[in-house]
Amino acid sequence: MPANRFNGWTDLGIGVGLRIPHYSHILSRKPSVEWFEIISENYMVDGGRALHVLDQILEQYRIVQHGVSLYLGSTDPLNREHLRRLKTLIRRTKTPFVSDHLCWGSVDGTYSHDLLPLPYTREAVRHLASRIKAVRDFIETPILVENVSSYAEFHASEMTEWEFLAEVVEKADCGVLLDVNNIYVSSRNHGFDPAEYLEAVPPERVGQIHVAGHSHYERYTLDTHDHPVLDPVWSLYARAIERCGPVSTLLEWDAHIPPFEEVHAEALKARKFLARASAPRRARAPGAAGAGRGR
Numbered sequence: 001m002p003a004n005r006f007n008g009w010t011d012l013g014i015g016v017g018l019r020i021p022h023y024s025h026i027l028s029r030k031p032s033v034e035w036f037e038i039i040s041e042n043y044m045v046d047g048g049r050a051l052h053v054l055d056q057i058l059e060q061y062r063i064v065q066h067g068v069s070l071y072l073g074s075t076d077p078l079n080r081e082h083l084r085r086l087k088t089l090i091r092r093t094k095t096p097f098v099s100d101h102l103c104w105g106s107v108d109g110t111y112s113h114d115l116l117p118l119p120y121t122r123e124a125v126r127h128l129a130s131r132i133k134a135v136r137d138f139i140e141t142p143i144l145v146e147n148v149s150s151y152a153e154f155h156a157s158e159m160t161e162w163e164f165l166a167e168v169v170e171k172a173d174c175g176v177l178l179d180v181n182n183i184y185v186s187s188r189n190h191g192f193d194p195a196e197y198l199e200a201v202p203p204e205r206v207g208q209i210h211v212a213g214h215s216h217y218e219r220y221t222l223d224t225h226d227h228p229v230l231d232p233v234w235s236l237y238a239r240a241i242e243r244c245g246p247v248s249t250l251l252e253w254d255a256h257i258p259p260f261e262e263v264h265a266e267a268l269k270a271r272k273f274l275a276r277a278s279a280p281r282r283a284r285a286p287g288a289a290g291a292g293r294g295r
Contacts, residue, residue: 012248013274015064016267019253022260023053031264035062037250040098041069044085058093064208064250065095066177072131072145073104073118078138087139097207099144099177102128102168119154120164129171136174144207145169146177149185149214149223161186162200175207178244180236181223181252185214188221194236203244211237211270212252226255228266238273246277 013034018026025031036057043050057063067086090098103115118124128145136143147165159167169176178201180194187194211234213227229237229251241247251267 012062012064014267014270015248015250016260016264017250017252017254018054018057018063019257021257022263025260027053027056029260030060031260033061033264035064035248037064037066038093040065040067040086040089044082044089054093063093063095064248065090065093065098067098067100068115069105070100070135071105072100072102072128072135073116073124075104075127078131078134080138083135083138087141090139090141095141097142097144097175098139099146099208101148102145102165103148115148117148117150117152117154118164120157120159120161122158122167125164125167125171128168132168132172132174142175142207143172144175144177145172146179146210147182147186148179149182149189151189151220151222153190160192160197160200162197166200166202169202169205174205176201176205177208177210178206178240178247179210179212180240181210181212181214181229181233184233184236185221185223188216195239198236198239198243201243206240206244206247209237209240209244209247209249210252211249224255225252227253229269234269234273237270238276241273241277246274249274 015035015037016033018036018038026033038054043054045051054063069082086098101115102118104118105114105116118128132143132145145165145168147161150161165176180198183194183197186192187197211229212223212225213229214233215222215224215226237249249267249270251263251270253263253266257263
């Protein structure tokens, strides 16, 4: 397997999203957490409680930034003020990379505040690659792009979503934030095999993985992030770790948020899968027990 230069901290391990209901617990109890993910837009401000708390968190924990409004697939000009604020926050947090979604969400300066799916065309590939490169050059930080959950498809698409993702990241020379829950949700909505999707993702470009809970309804499956990860998603995660190695992993829990201990315990379920992926690599490492040596 080619070296993975997009996994910014190979020892990053398991992370938890930094959420307002948990601020007091984290600051007072100082739980043993390997890293926190922040939603960049919540902290792209000039002052106030959010930055005050973030600075205290930064004294003790590593932070990785995840965005929700770059809208890399939109055709509006890039918002330079947004990018300036993003870059300022990057300097504050020293995040090893930033991530955002492979989607669009704005038209003529009007923002939908939603992660809308794209048509999977070669024109869209070229457009996205150009935008990703422009953002990366401005913020001077590596970028990972995340596959989104989707509930509609375009007749104009010329390829599958997984082929589209692979072409975009190759042309843009960027990394992948692989959301295995989103793969599963979209597979339920569109009737494809999630394993086929996973097999097509270039493992050497996967720098982070997301897991989360979802909800089933009569006619569709929704990416809700409001309860524990379901077994089919853990199974897909296990296969992703087999292919990509022990990539840093985040549990998303964004609604009906329970106490911090419950969220953290759910995130730590990923440990057994990461341990299985790490064991063969340790066995192959130079000087590992049982390795052959010259005399």
